[in-house]
Amino acid sequence: RAGGGAGAVGAGGPAAHTCLTPAPLFSLSSRQLQAEFVAERGWGQFHQPRNLLLALVGEVGEVAELFQWRAEPEARAGLPGWAPGERVALEEELSDVLLYLVSLAQQCQVDLPRAALRKLDRNRARYPADRAHGSARKYTHYQAGPTDAQRRDGPTDTCCPQD
Numbered sequence: 001r002a003g004g005g006a007g008a009v010g011a012g013g014p015a016a017h018t019c020l021t022p023a024p025l026f027s028l029s030s031r032q033l034q035a036e037f038v039a040e041r042g043w044g045q046f047h048q049p050r051n052l053l054l055a056l057v058g059e060v061g062e063v064a065e066l067f068q069w070r071a072e073p074e075a076r077a078g079l080p081g082w083a084p085g086e087r088v089a090l091e092e093e094l095s096d097v098l099l100y101l102v103s104l105a106q107q108c109q110v111d112l113p114r115a116a117l118r119k120l121d122r123n124r125a126r127y128p129a130d131r132a133h134g135s136a137r138k139y140t141h142y143q144a145g146p147t148d149a150q151r152r153d154g155p156t157d158t159c160c161p162q163d
């Protein structure tokens with residue numbers, strides 16, 4: 001599964017996004033390259049989980065900055081109207097997010113690719129395609145009975161305060 005998940009773009013016929021590379025999201029060798037980059041600079045001393053988390057959030061802010069104040073059509077899929085330089089900037093900022101995320105996971109001893117695939121499995125189970133199709137409701141909506149938390153806290157699926 002790990003080798004044929006996100007990377008198996010062309011496996012089931014022509015891919016919608018033909019520009020995607022058929023590589024895993026972040027291979028072991030890429031993670032090692034990142035660890036080497038940090039070690040060669042003696043930056044391990046700065047890469048405590050909290051610092052990496054703050055750096056990650058900062059880079060997410062830089063991604064947000066690229067989107068802020070844009071007219072609605074420019075925020076649509078495919079980013080119509082974005083200049084080539086803006087696309088490069090987005091590539092770089094998203095990569096910074098990924099690189100800090102990878103480092104954070106490493107420092108926390110989380111095997112991120114395995115954990116992400118497991119979470120994907122959990123998401124599949126929580127959101128059965130036949131029931132969740134076309135709906136943005138929370139997974140608790142599809143569960144048979146109330147969870148312990150729901151029993152304790154009462155209903156959470158209301159959108160309006162009760163008058």
Ligand SMILES: Nc1ccn([C@H]2C[C@H](O)[C@@H](COP(=O)(O)OP(=O)(O)OP(=O)(O)O)O2)c(=O)n1
Nearest residue numbers: 038043046059062092093095096097099100103
């Ligand atoms: N202590 C550090 C500093 C940097 N990096 C790496 C991870 C990111 O990929 C990138 C972040 O570098 P900058 O802090 O220079 O941030 P930007 O690349 O976003 O530059 P700018 O803020 O000018 O956009 O470098 C790192 O791993 N550890």
